[in-house]
Amino acid sequence: MVNEQDSDEVLVQRAGRGDKRAAQMLVERHTDKIYAVCFKMLGSQHAAEDATQETFLRLWRSANKWKPAGAKFSTWLYRVAMNLCLDQLRKTKRDAPEEAAPEQIDHAPRPDDTYLAGEKRLIIDEALSALPPRQRLALTLCHFQELTNIEAAQVMEISVDALESLLARGRRTLRDRLTPLREELTGKMSDEPTANISG
Amino acid sequence: MSQQQTSADKKTEAVRRCFAAYGGDVSVWPVDMREAFGEMALSDAFARERNEASALDALLGASTTRPPRHDLQNRIIAEISLPGAIISPPKFGLLATLLRPFPAGALAGLGALGVATGFLTATTQFASTPESEAYAYFEYGDVMISEEEVSQWAAE
Numbered sequence: 001m002v003n004e005q006d007s008d009e010v011l012v013q014r015a016g017r018g019d020k021r022a023a024q025m026l027v028e029r030h031t032d033k034i035y036a037v038c039f040k041m042l043g044s045q046h047a048a049e050d051a052t053q054e055t056f057l058r059l060w061r062s063a064n065k066w067k068p069a070g071a072k073f074s075t076w077l078y079r080v081a082m083n084l085c086l087d088q089l090r091k092t093k094r095d096a097p098e099e100a101a102p103e104q105i106d107h108a109p110r111p112d113d114t115y116l117a118g119e120k121r122l123i124i125d126e127a128l129s130a131l132p133p134r135q136r137l138a139l140t141l142c143h144f145q146e147l148t149n150i151e152a153a154q155v156m157e158i159s160v161d162a163l164e165s166l167l168a169r170g171r172r173t174l175r176d177r178l179t180p181l182r183e184e185l186t187g188k189m190s191d192e193p194t195a196n197i198s199g
Numbered sequence: 200m201s202q203q204q205t206s207a208d209k210k211t212e213a214v215r216r217c218f219a220a221y222g223g224d225v226s227v228w229p230v231d232m233r234e235a236f237g238e239m240a241l242s243d244a245f246a247r248e249r250n251e252a253s254a255l256d257a258l259l260g261a262s263t264t265r266p267p268r269h270d271l272q273n274r275i276i277a278e279i280s281l282p283g284a285i286i287s288p289p290k291f292g293l294l295a296t297l298l299r300p301f302p303a304g305a306l307a308g309l310g311a312l313g314v315a316t317g318f319l320t321a322t323t324q325f326a327s328t329p330e331s332e333a334y335a336y337f338e339y340g341d342v343m344i345s346e347e348e349v350s351q352w353a354a355e
Binding site for chain 2: 040143
């Protein structure tokens, strides 16, 4: 019998023994976070949903082999999602003609968007999507998902120093791309409601 | 003196690295960085770095994630297939043994056989109401209906 207080590690072990309710609780706990990372990486609702579903399919396939000795379960799950996203990006890049944009950002307006808020969001999302994938991933995990630097480094299987380097390079590129727009955007946005931030 | 300067330089460099990597909000820096450099980072000496990093944080804050369609969780839950929960298929003895080498083909063949048998053995049945019987006769066309009969139906 599972209960709400069970840790992820307990749940995944139960799921590995065929406990469907434990698997369901893992889905309820982690779907939104995994989807958010996939969305930031792939830039489209549809692609992010597919990657999220595939992440869980891989979990079910290996749930009975999962060992609690290694990283935290959430780190492992983020890593699966990350690898799927990086594979998808490589595939997209390989299949796309050279002059095409690397990714297409899902710009469908949200119901709460005013025109200018939507415009600002679009510029920032495009700047984010133009970052190299590993810089974008580092920013997504640390800034949007609020993972600690150690957790993010574990997900990406790099050292904390390497993570900091990716973060600093990503932020510098964004600053350079967005700084010319900052005053204009800030001015335009001064009377606009700020969109909810969160990744 | 020079050693002190080197140590101060290293600290200054470390604080700059933190602003560059983790942003302008010192309270969200990793705990060890916050403890080592937090006070220094909040001093006026780093006002420029702090403001620049905070401005970028604010811009990033406007980035949103388009939410998934509401049934994403349900779709994932519906797809749960756990290795331990696999139910073994029912056994069909000789038939299963015969069909094992070509399950897809056998299934398709059995399906086709079922449809063919259905066609060959089906008999046409009609509901037994006078109206449906009349339509059936019309359809098969080998019964002539006189005007009298039509008038009689109308009267009924």
